[in-house]
Amino acid sequence: MTAHLPMIGRRGLLLGLTAGAILGRSRLALGAGPAGDSRLVVVLLRGALDGLAAVQPYGDPALAGLRGPLVLPEPGRDGGVLDLGGFFGLHPRLPRLHAMFAANDLLALHAVCGPTRSRSHFVAQDMMEFGAERRLDSGWLNRALAGLPGHETAATRAGFALGSDLPLIMRGAEPVGMYAPSRPDLPSPDLYARLLEINHADPLTGPAAEEGLRARGFTAGLVPPPEQRGGFVRLASAAGRFLSAAGGPRVAALEISGWDTHAGQQARLRGVLGQLDSGLDALRERLGPAWARTAVLVMTEFGRTARVNGNEGTDHGTGSAAFLLGGAVAGGRVMADWPGLGEGRLYEDRDLAPTLDLRAVAKGLLRDHLGLSPAAVAAAFPGSEEIEAKGGLLRA
């Protein structure tokens, strides 16, 4: 990947970013990285990832009865999930994440949820990014930047976002960088599919849209051609490049949409999970030696219904899965206080019940990974004193 990303924010950030300097400094820093050299990346999955599909609890006896056609074969079978230690299995379109799991770089978190129980994408995404149960004037990652040790004397902005618009999680008083892809960021295959759906019945735009997608190489199932799969991969790869620089930014946010799988979930998830898998692997690769000091939190606003709906899809739910990955992460395991899917175990008799608030994970990362003081962690997540920072996320 050699995607060129022009910078919208401050130009000085990239000065001195020569390959030699990066490598030299990184090699030096390896092993005993100084405090304040850790990297944090937050990846927002907008649209609500079906956690039960991404990290399938194949050991739960109630699973098959709830979601029949959505259940993938057990590990070892043809097209089966990739085993995560005997009860959970990773979706087969996440082979690179599975390799990270094998290298103890990936921690899967299950039955997690954001601050709200709203099933509205917009409310739940906002609250996940505010880091609170109510609206604030800034995002938690922006507030966290203010608490970074050495923040007062730092010459460069510590945080940046990739995409065409600054996500709420990064908005606030703290100045952050912003990078937009030079090529236009195109709609995801799933969004094209929905655009096609609403245009389908139109005698003018419908046939043209269908023909146009075919001409661009989308096949009937809306599988995009290779050159259109790369949006997130490019962004993630660029994030890795920026974060690998010594003295450069340390905190990044990026996002990937296309998770709202109300119909035909199997086909739709394959594409977007594949992008996520390739993108996160590109991030790892680009970070190079800095991967060892990196933690990547991948999270979504809520999960999806435990039961399959009438369109071989799932509707808005509550508990989902999240991932924490990176060389700094104590991975190779699944962290879950598993509520079970059986009779009486579902939240409001429809959703995976959440047993872990993602704020606990985020607080743990701010404290143990970025080295924020207790006061700075509290400032990043106001009004959540009862939610304790999760320990044990990182390698000792």
Added chain:
Amino acid sequence: MISPGHVAALRFGLGPRPESPPPADATGWLLAQLEAPPDQAMPPQDWEQDPSLADVMALRLLDRRAPRPMGEKSRAGVLYDLERPAYLGRLIATPTPFRERLVAFWTNHLTVSGRDGQTAPFIGDYVRQAIRPHVVAPFAAMLKAAIRHPAMLLYLNQAASIGPDSPAGRQTGRGLNENLGREVLELHTLSPAAGYSQADVTEFARLLTGLGVEPVREPRGTVFFPRNHQPGDKTIMGRAFPPGAASIDAALDWLAGHPATHRHLALKLARHFVADDPPPAVVDRLAGVLHDTGGDLGAVTREVVALPEAWERSLSKLRTPTELGVAALRALGAGPEMAAEALRVGNTLGQPLWAAPAPNGWPDTAAAWIHPEGILARFDQMHAISGQFSRKDAKDALDLALGPLASEATRAAVLRAGSNREALTLLLGSPEFQRR
């Protein structure tokens, strides 16, 4: 009829803005725009007031006498680059979008194109001076102002046309250029339906000789050069005009008042405001008004507003790329500073502003704009715009931009989208939003 307010804002306007939502009194809102005082100046960047024709002439002269270094844009070229966003910024922000639609319609009817580098720097002034003041005036006034403007004289080569028997023609051996004469008859006034002949075209071209552009000596600009004028009477469709400058206005007045011209203008207006293939009765009505009022564009515009057919068939017209880009930015409350977005949408979707490929201007039918890659490019462009407004509430934008005109499928898709940005892309990429 569904929501006259939305029809007014879409069919006749440029799409609603948050601070100018669909009007309660739809007809009143439209008619008031016809009476509105002259538009406020919105000068291009780096200009304190709108550039005048004298400014453009001076810049061109400067470019000629002290050319910019190789590889740098001429001063006139820079002006053209600044004029276009200034114009689009006006469209994005305007509180009188119906009036702007009329300006755009007549600018397209009397097309000059920036593809011709000579013409390009004049187009801003052309729109301001030849078109804008005349959208509710007699058509003859607009026609004369447009044909006499340096933009038109250069674009259609009139400045190079010389009567072969004029003193200049005899001395240099140079002769007629029929380009302007032909296009005035074919595109601007009569249309071929009137049945004029090649001889009429040649006679009209002879009549127009002398009209040219003086680039150096004051007063610069449009000048009548008697030495270039073809002597003798000219007969166009049986009507004789004596030699001399006065016959140019006389002929244009006569053409502007011709029944074939009225019919041609009526058809184009009906196609623009009613449907690609408008009912003949509508064309008849508009032609009748033009005939009865001596070509009064104010009167015919009021008649367009009064057409039941213009209100009944909502969303029967496709938005052109520029209309689409402007409507999207208006729906999201963008300011004039986002004109570059609208410019990009037009460039990408095949309608670069003020740069039509030929003197017949941009097509005004859906078939010309909808093709497989074209519709996908619309999706992509709308997605690019939505990316800059991801905090703009999509439901509010939906209610504002389409309201009751949104289909159930579009409404459901917008409200169920997985992110606000996707919701906005679905709104802007919906079949309803492609229309007006």
